[in-house]
Amino acid sequence: MHKHTLNKASQTTDKGYERAGAILAAARAMLAEQGFAALSMRGVAQQVGCSLSTLQHYFPSKDDLMAAVLTATFDNYQAAIDARLQAAPTAAKARFLAVIDYFLDDLRTPASSGLLLEIAALATRDPFAARVYDQMMTRARRTMRKLIIELKPGLAPDALELRAALVVAQLHGMMVFLAQGRPAHRELATLPAAARAAMLAIALD
Known part of the structure; x- marks a missing residue:
């Protein structure tokens, strides 16, 4: 895939930003719900209510559109994490759990888990x-490193890196169980709470 580019003229007006945002939102939803194979430029244009040529004015190819969706997803997650940290109490444990809770909650939404x-x-x-x-x-991992070092000042760099990676890996693995549409198992009803406690233990111990 190639790095996406927007036509410069399309970026100079609020209408241009709004249309580009609508295109990305439609493509993101289609990717989450139907998968990459079903994602098409024409289908996205139909969802947005614009012509194919208008869509291509903003994103010339499917590769450009996919690049923009992935990059926007990356940016949105970081913005959400930053906002959650700004709103969290100053206590290190509360800040750590605020980010863990954000991810566990987000993984339960069809749009995020599917995507x-x-x-x-x-x-x-x-x-x-x-x-x-x-x-x-x-x-x-960088976010987790910062949160863990607040909990465990003076932790050796190698240990810090491994703990951060282990927490991220646990969050990643939770997608399999929390994603909408996955089979529900009654014996795993308390899994989110157990995972939350396990990730805190990884950070602390």
């Missing part, structure tokens, strides 16, 4: 998706 599962699958076969997905995981 993340699709991106993870796409990353195994598409170089651009793999790079963006790695950026998402790297940013998540």
Whole structure:
């Protein structure tokens, strides 16, 4: 995939930003609900209510559109994490759990869980998706490192890196159980709370 580009003229007006945002939202929803194979430029144009040529004015190809969706998803997650941290209490434990709770809640939404599962699958076969997905995981580890060092000042760098990676890996694995549409198991009803406690234990112990 190629890095997306928007026609410069389309960025100079509020209407241009609004239309580009609507296109990305429609493409994101289609990717989450139907998968990459079903995503098409014409289908997105129909969802937005514009012509194919109008869509191509903003995103010339499907590759450009996918690049924009993945990049926007990455940016949106970071903005949401930053907002959650700004609203969290100053206590280190509360800040750590605020971010964990954000991810556990987000994984329960069809849009997010479907999109993340699709991106993870796409990353195994598409170089651009793999790079963006790695950026998402790297940013998540960086966020966890900052939160863990608040909990455990003086932790050795190697131990800090491993703990952050383990927490991110647990969050990633929770997609399999929390994603909408996955089979529900009564014996796993308390899994989110147990995972929350386990991730806190990883950070602290």
